[in-house]
Structure formats: structure tokens, C-alpha cells
Amino acid sequence: MITLAISSQKGGVGKTTTSINLAYAFARSGIKTLLVDADPQGSVGLSLTRQTRSLKGFYDLMEDPKLSVESLVVPTRSKLFSLMTAGQACDYELSGDSSSTSKERVDAFFHELEGLGYELVIMDTAAGLFNTTADVVSACTGVIIPQQAEPLGIRSVPKMLQVLNKMRSSHSELRILGVLLTMELKQLAESREAGQALRAILPEELVFKTTIPRDDLFLRASARGIPAGVMEDGGGALAVYDQLRVEIEARIDSPVFHRT
Numbered sequence: 001m002i003t004l005a006i007s008s009q010k011g012g013v014g015k016t017t018t019s020i021n022l023a024y025a026f027a028r029s030g031i032k033t034l035l036v037d038a039d040p041q042g043s044v045g046l047s048l049t050r051q052t053r054s055l056k057g058f059y060d061l062m063e064d065p066k067l068s069v070e071s072l073v074v075p076t077r078s079k080l081f082s083l084m085t086a087g088q089a090c091d092y093e094l095s096g097d098s099s100s101t102s103k104e105r106v107d108a109f110f111h112e113l114e115g116l117g118y119e120l121v122i123m124d125t126a127a128g129l130f131n132t133t134a135d136v137v138s139a140c141t142g143v144i145i146p147q148q149a150e151p152l153g154i155r156s157v158p159k160m161l162q163v164l165n166k167m168r169s170s171h172s173e174l175r176i177l178g179v180l181l182t183m184e185l186k187q188l189a190e191s192r193e194a195g196q197a198l199r200a201i202l203p204e205e206l207v208f209k210t211t212i213p214r215d216d217l218f219l220r221a222s223a224r225g226i227p228a229g230v231m232e233d234g235g236g237a238l239a240v241y242d243q244l245r246v247e248i249e250a251r252i253d254s255p256v257f258h259r260t
């Protein structure tokens with residue numbers, strides 16, 4: 001089973017949008033995928049299914065590991081695509097109890113999901129690398145770092161990579177899969193230049209070739225609680241996230257991606 005964390009130092013850079021649309025792209029390609037909202041603010045849950053506000057989810061499990069993982073999984077219309085909300089116990093994260101226990105609980109959670117037959121788990125996280133978020137990221141196979149293609153945002157990326165590299169020294173399995181440029185405005189020089197500046201300071205393989213364009217389609221899709229690819233005019237979104245999926249698969253050598 002592959003576990004991917006979508007993580008960033010800054011907020012509002014497109015983590016949740018990336019998580020939802022990438023999870024959908026993998027599920028469409030035939031991989032049994034679970035999207036987990038590990039952001040205590042609970043945005044995936046709000047976004048994807050309107051009745052999920054009262055459901056238990058990831059943080060309830062962190063607080064009480066005796067809960068059944070299977071009972072927390074919310075099915076969607078697509079057989080290979082399920083999700084888990086952040087749940088009701090988001091205070092757990094703020095209470096300070098999380099730091100001593102969540103590492104083992106995240107590991108146990110992944111182990112159980114593997115037993116349930118999931119092939120891929122995508123973890124949408126809160127901005128920053130603190131508390132449970134740090135444990136989630138360090139327990140994953142790989143981390144993807146969305147970054148808005150705008151000049152000020154780019155500056156935070158090297159710092160984020162430093163923190164992740166430090167994390168890697170104690171969790172050597174974690175792979176930094178790359179920085180994903182989001183909300184790119186190709187027609188705007190500042191946006192293009194921000195992307196070029198990022199590629200200039202990072203090794204080539206650390207920035208995905210795929211970039212996500214700024215498009216109000218993503219806003220409209222999140223208002224309706226669906227992946228952008230499900231929208232009538234979502235063909236472009238499907239194509240761009242599928243291209244990202246292919247890039248990710250090429251970076252991870254795993255039997256999960258050798259479909260039969």
C-alpha cells in the first residue's frame with residue numbers, strides 16, 4: 001500500500017484541492033483509493049459529502065484507537081474511491097495529547113487499511129508540520145508539496161524542504177516526491193516567473209512538470225462538493241491530474257501501480 005501526504009508550510013496553496021482531485025484520478029485509473037481528511041479544520045469532509053459533518057473520522061480514531069477503522073470509511077458513488085472525514089475529535093489535536101501517541105496510532109491505522117485492501121491512501125493535512133501532521137507526514141511513503149505559482153509563496157519552499165529533510169533523517173523511508181505548482185496563471189508574467197524561479201533553485205526532479213492552472217472550475221467544484229473532473233466542463237481537470245498521477249507513479253516503484 002502506498003501512502004501519500006499532501007503537505008505545505010503555507011495555508012491556502014491548494015492541498016485540499018490536490019488531495020481530492022488526485023485521489024479521484026488514482027481511483028479512476030483502477031486503484032482502490034482512500035482519501036483521508038487529516039486537517040482538523042475538516043475541509044475534505046465539508047467538501048465531498050454534505051452529510052459528513054456529524055460523522056466520526058480520523059481524529060476520533062487518533063483519540064480512541066479502539067474504534068473500527070472500517071466503520072469510519074465513507075463510500076462514494078465510485079467503487080474504488082472512499083473517504084474518511086477529520087471527524088468530531090479535532091480538539092484532540094489542540095489538547096496536546098497527540099504528540100506522545102499519534103505516531104504509533106498513525107502506523108497502526110495504515111496497517112489496518114492495508115489489511116482492508118486499500119492500495120493507496122491520500123492524506124490531506126493542515127498547513128505546517130506540527131503535532132499529528134508531522135506524524136502523518138513522517139509515516140507516509142511520499143510527500144507532495146503544493147505551492148501557489150506566485151512570487152511571495154515560492155520563498156517558503158526551501159524552508160519546507162529543509163524541515164522535511166530533517167524529518168527524513170529519522171524516517172528514511174519518506175520520499176519527497178516533489179513540489180507541485182498550483183493556481184498557475186500562464187498569461188501572467190509574475191506567475192510564470194515564480195514557477196521559473198522555483199525551478200531555478202531546486203533540483204529538476206523536485207518540481208513536477210505538471211502544473212495546475214488557476215481555473216474557477218476548481219472553486220465551482222468545491223462548492224458542489226465534487227472532484228473538478230466530475231463537472232460537465234471538467235475534462236481539462238481530469239487530464240491535468242491524470243498527468244500528475246502518471247508522474248507520481250514514475251517516481252514510486254511499486255507493484256500497486258502495475259495494474260493487471
Ligand SMILES: Nc1ncnc2c1ncn2[C@@H]1O[C@H](COP(=O)(O)OP(=O)(O)OP(=O)(O)O)[C@@H](O)[C@H]1O
Pocket residue numbers: 010011012013014015016017018039043125126127182183184212213214215216217218219222
Ligand atoms: N487551481 C485552482 N484554481 C482556482 N482556484 C483554486 C485552485 N486550487 C484551489 N483553488 C481555491 O483556492 C482555495 C484554497 O485551496 P485549498 O483549500 O485546496 O487550499 P489548502 O492548501 O487546502 O488550504 P488550507 O491550508 O486552508 O487547508 C479554495 O477556495 C480553492 O477552491
Ligand SMILES: [Mg+2]
Pocket residue numbers: 015016017039043124125
Ligand atoms: Mg486544506
